[in-house]
Amino acid sequence: xxxxxxxxxxxxxxxxxxxxxxxxxxxxxxxxxxxxxxxxxxxxxxxxxxxxxxxxxxxxxxxxxxxxxxxxxxxxxxxxxxxxxxxxxxxxxxxxxxxxxxxxxxxxxxxxxxxxxxxxxxxxxxxxxxxxxxxxxxxxxxxxxxxxxxxxxxxxxxxxxxxxxxxxxxxxxxxxxxxxxxxxxxxxxxxxxxxxxxxxxxxxxxxxxxxxxxxxxxxxxxxxxxxxxxxxxxxxxxxxxxxxxxxxxxxxxxxxxxxxxxxxxxxxxxxxxxxxxxxxxxxxxxxxxxxxxxxxxxxxxxxxxxxxxxxxxxxxxxxxxxxxxxxxxxxxxxxxxxxxxxxxxxxxxxxxxxxxxxxxxxxxxxxxxxxxxxxxxxxxxxxxxxxxxxxxxxxxxxxxxxxxxxxxxxxxxxxxxxxxxxxxxxxxxxxxxxxxxxxxxxxxxxxxxxxxxxxxxxxxxxxxxxxxxxxx
Ligand code: 6PG
Numbered sequence: 001x002x003x004x005x006x007x008x009x010x011x012x013x014x015x016x017x018x019x020x021x022x023x024x025x026x027x028x029x030x031x032x033x034x035x036x037x038x039x040x041x042x043x044x045x046x047x048x049x050x051x052x053x054x055x056x057x058x059x060x061x062x063x064x065x066x067x068x069x070x071x072x073x074x075x076x077x078x079x080x081x082x083x084x085x086x087x088x089x090x091x092x093x094x095x096x097x098x099x100x101x102x103x104x105x106x107x108x109x110x111x112x113x114x115x116x117x118x119x120x121x122x123x124x125x126x127x128x129x130x131x132x133x134x135x136x137x138x139x140x141x142x143x144x145x146x147x148x149x150x151x152x153x154x155x156x157x158x159x160x161x162x163x164x165x166x167x168x169x170x171x172x173x174x175x176x177x178x179x180x181x182x183x184x185x186x187x188x189x190x191x192x193x194x195x196x197x198x199x200x201x202x203x204x205x206x207x208x209x210x211x212x213x214x215x216x217x218x219x220x221x222x223x224x225x226x227x228x229x230x231x232x233x234x235x236x237x238x239x240x241x242x243x244x245x246x247x248x249x250x251x252x253x254x255x256x257x258x259x260x261x262x263x264x265x266x267x268x269x270x271x272x273x274x275x276x277x278x279x280x281x282x283x284x285x286x287x288x289x290x291x292x293x294x295x296x297x298x299x300x301x302x303x304x305x306x307x308x309x310x311x312x313x314x315x316x317x318x319x320x321x322x323x324x325x326x327x328x329x330x331x332x333x334x335x336x337x338x339x340x341x342x343x344x345x346x347x348x349x350x351x352x353x354x355x356x357x358x359x360x361x362x363x364x365x366x367x368x369x370x371x372x373x374x375x376x377x378x379x380x381x382x383x384x385x386x387x388x389x390x391x392x393x394x395x396x397x398x399x400x401x402x403x404x405x406x407x408x409x410x411x412x413x414x415x416x417x418x419x420x421x422x423x424x425x426x427x428x429x430x431x432x433x434x435x436x437x438x439x440x441x442x443x444x445x446x447x448x449x450x451x452x453x454x455x456x457x458x459x460x461x462x463x464x465x466x467x468x469x470x471x472x
Contacts, residue, residue: 002065003029003052005155007073008083010037014073016134017100017127020159022049029053031060061090068095069152076101084111084122093119096148100127102262105176105183105269109343112144112175121148124175126182128360129161137161139359140169141185141352143178161359163368168359172352173345180269180339181352184332187266187280189230189361190259191328194283194416196234199321202403205412207317208309211248215239217314225392226322228364257287266335273342275335278423279328282415305411312406319399322392324420329370330383331423350374384427393424 006029007018014032018041021028029052032038038053045051054060061068068091072083080099087097097120099108108124115122123144127134140160142149149171160169172178203214215238222231240249263284270277289295333349340347353370356362373386383389404421407414426432441447448457460468 001027001050001052003027003063004065005029005069005071006031006052006054006060006064007071008032008057008060008087009073010041011073012131013100013127013134014071015041016131017071017073017138017159018051019045019048020135020137021155022051024158025049026155026158027052029060029063031057057086057090061087066092066095067151068092069098069155070096071098071100073100076103076107080107081111084115088115088118088120091120094121096121096123096144096152098123098125098142098152099179100125102126102182102186102260103179104265105180108143108176108179121145123148123152124179125156126172126178126185128182128185128356128362130361133161133359137168137359139185139355139363141172141178141181141355142169143172143174143176143180145174146171160355161363163354163358166354168355168357170351170355173340173347174343175345176343177340177345177347180343180345181336181347183262183266183269184336185356185360185362186262187270187277187283187335188329188332190263190266190283190287191279191332191416192228192230192325192362194286195279195321195324195328195420196230197286198407198414198416199317200234200238201412202312202317202407202414203314205308206310206312206406206410207314209314211238211250221318221321224318225365226318226325228366229361230364256291256293258291259284259287263287266332269339270335273335273338275331275338276423277331277335278419279324279331279416282419286413286415305409308410310406310410312403312410313399316399316403319396320403320417323396323400323424324417325366326383326389326393327420327423328416329366330389333370333383334381348374348378350378382427384424 004026005021007014008031010030010032018028018030027050030038030041031054035055042051042053052063054063070087074080074083080101080103084097103124112122121144123142126141127138129138137160140156142156153171157167157169160167172181200214203209203217215235218231218235218238222235238250242249242252245252263280267277267281267284336347336349336352350371353367353374357367369388370383373383384393400421404414404418438449442449442460443462446459448459451458458468
């Protein structure tokens with residue numbers, strides 16, 4: 001029997017994806033650079049389904065039915081290119097290579113174009129949900145041609161998570177669209193995690209609660225509108241005690257956050273597209289600040305309040321968290337829409353919210369609200385105008401402003417909450433001081449400005465103050 005799909009790269013993500021496919025009745029070809037891994041998988045999990053192990057690339061390719069579906073699960077970057085170059089010469093027109101790693105969408109665009117020239121389909125597919133998701137049902141974001149999705153979609157949908165009977169997998173759009181959306185998913189993941197961290201810090205330092213008590217607060221939030229995987233695991237982490245010392249586990253972990261790069265890519269790309277994703281940017285920078293041990297050492301003695309418990313109420317923190325979360329997601333969805341317009345991807349933002357409801361790291365009840373918001377108006381310029389979100393932002397006003405003010409007063413850094421509020425107020429403002437910025441630019445560099453009462457660009461001769469002239 002030939003295999004319907006093959007997986008090469010059998011580290012934990014690849015292995016779990018292969019097992020997931022086999023458990024759903026698909027015959028799965030297996031390949032890994034070192035054969036030992038392939039053998040180990042068959043030995044340990046061979047009973048779960050039908051695997052066709054291959055020792056060489058040629059054997060692997062020969063074991064696949066045509067058109068071939070070949071999933072590569074290797075490290076993003078050079079290793080991905082190396083594996084593509086190993087297999088592409090062995091394939092025939094119409095065959096498909098699926099990259100399930102966290103590739104940069106620009107790499108995916110380049111690879112897709114190059115392989116298309118050679119008659120092959122290249123599908124950059126974002127896969128979220130970690131090890132557990134890969135095995136039991138991830139959220140899958142495949143890009144590439146519509147034709148390739150016809151051949152791959154049913155397979156991928158069969159192994160994805162489902163919510164209300166709908167699979168968490170949909171064709172995102174051409175070439176790099178899938179990996180772009182996965183990247184923004186990760187950027188939003190960073191923002192959400194940062195907001196949760198700030199909420200924890202405010203409850204710990206601002207309300208004086210112990211980690212075990214905060215775990216209970218998060219647990220209660222998880223049965224409300226904040227119901228989500230990240231809130232759920234936060235409660236678990238905070239309830240955890242270190243076996244060695246008996247201390248709250250969170251206290252024995254070095255407070256320097258690391259990152260593999262997808263959040264940074266999201267911000268870099270947003271800057272190029274001109275989309276304000278301040279929530280994601282603050283999250284990336286907050287991780288960066290935390291990691292600068294010397295800088296923090298140098299700053300440690302600087303004057304200011306030493307955080308002492310104040311009058312922070314958990315209910316207010318919940319409101320500030322929910323409001324800030326709405327902002328962060330609204331910004332991320334705007335980035336997807338901007339890229340979709342820039343690259344002609346025609347991404348349906350509501351469909352992205354739909355496939356993020358299950359399987360992925362940011363899965364949450366909340367995403368069904370976002371799905372609904374785009375269902376009622378697919379063209380909406382911002383999620384903030386959806387009735388539910390507008391009302392939540394309205395209800396949060398006192399709490400949100402109070403929490404931002406209190407964090408500043410107590411000396412507890414809350415860049416996520418504060419920047420979300422600033423973004424919100426900027427969108428609401430009648431006038432922004434950007435007018436002054438424009439005047440300054442014209443003053444020192446003759447960069448011109450536009451007027452509120454006339455068309456065209458103007459430049460003022462600031463020495464005389466009087467002369468204004470249309471610049472073009
Ligand atoms: C997912 C995760 C996954 C990975 C993150 C971690 O969707 O399953 O996002 O892709 O765990 O990329 O990212 P950092 O190491 O950058 O925090």
